[in-house]
Amino acid sequence: MVIEVLDPRRDPEPVYWKSLRGKAGLRADWSWEVLTAQAWAARTEQPVTVLLEDGEPRGVVSSAWVTGLTRRHRFARTAGRGRLGGLDVRSPGSGALPGWWFDGEDDDGGVGRLLDTFVPAMREELGFGLRALLVRQVGESGVDSVRGGPKMVRRTEDVAVLDVTPFSSRDDWMHSLARKRKQNLRKIFRTFDADPSLEVRVRPGAEADSVEIAELLRYNETKHHDVPIVPLPAFVGYLGRLLRQPDVQVIEYRETATGRAVAVATLLDHPTLPVARHWAALPRELGGRPDLYFHFYGEAVRWALEAGRPQVVFGKKMSEMKASLGARLVPQYAAAVALL
Incomplete structure (x- = not known):
């Protein structure tokens, strides 16, 4: 397994990106030019991590690197990323969707593979300054994969x-x-x-x-x-x-x-x-x-x-009103994971 950690501000669109988007069903907010524009306008670094096997993409994770240097009214630094921080795993666009995809079926929605493959890869990339992980939009099937040990799981807003x-x-x-x-x-x-x-x-x-x-x-x-x-x-x-x-x-x-x-x-x-x-x-x-x-x-x-x-x-938001319009409310969870 080869793992590439890409910065859309600096790295060109990978040759496999369009095929990855098609295979994973990633929407317009995962277009590389959209990711690039978002990364330059963000308050944090926005690494895109791709898992490759025999040159074929088998997974992708979108995240944000949050450190003590992160400020509300400050764009991401172009040099120096901060020594201590955490990764916020989230969709690059819609907050109603998870920020990861893995090839194949997982009973837990890919949460286990996220912890088993993504976290070690980012620890190698960022060093032991990576101290925490926040995973958003975990479905009910993935909750058990993030329970136990130094983790905290909370139900967040349902998705309509x-x-x-x-x-x-x-x-x-x-x-x-x-x-x-x-x-x-x-x-x-x-x-x-x-x-x-x-x-x-x-x-x-x-x-x-x-x-x-x-x-x-x-x-x-x-x-x-x-x-x-x-x-x-x-x-x-x-x-x-x-x-x-x-x-x-x-x-x-x-x-x-x-x-x-x-x-x-x-x-x-x-x-x-x-x-x-x-x-x-x-x-x-x-x-x-x-x-x-x-x-x-x-x-x-x-x-x-x-x-x-x-x-x-x-x-999300206004869930009762959306339910009155016929929408079903899908439970979502967020998991905070301490990386020791």
């Missing part, structure tokens, strides 16, 4: 996944919901369908304006300061590279009179499990519209049905 295969249309999905929610959605859909002042359309991300989307995302990001390390705002350079990937779709809400975007969502396409990645809308005091998020949910259902996708991941 909407199965659309039982439905033939948006209305079919709506009618499957509880009476009160169904009545509310029917009113919302009728209101928007009869409103000529607002246009809703789905188009490839490459046709969207990354600056416009970044501006909208800033409004949404100011609402979510309920985590220990507040996420950095969306950078235009990162968004531009993400949007131009062929597997990104955008749902836009625009005023027909002015052309101004009042809300936008991005979808990272996937044959079986697309992800609703971003959502942003103007606040009401700046011309935003009420109930846009509920309408977007219906548009995402319509898109998934037309594209032949069996389900859509709607991420």
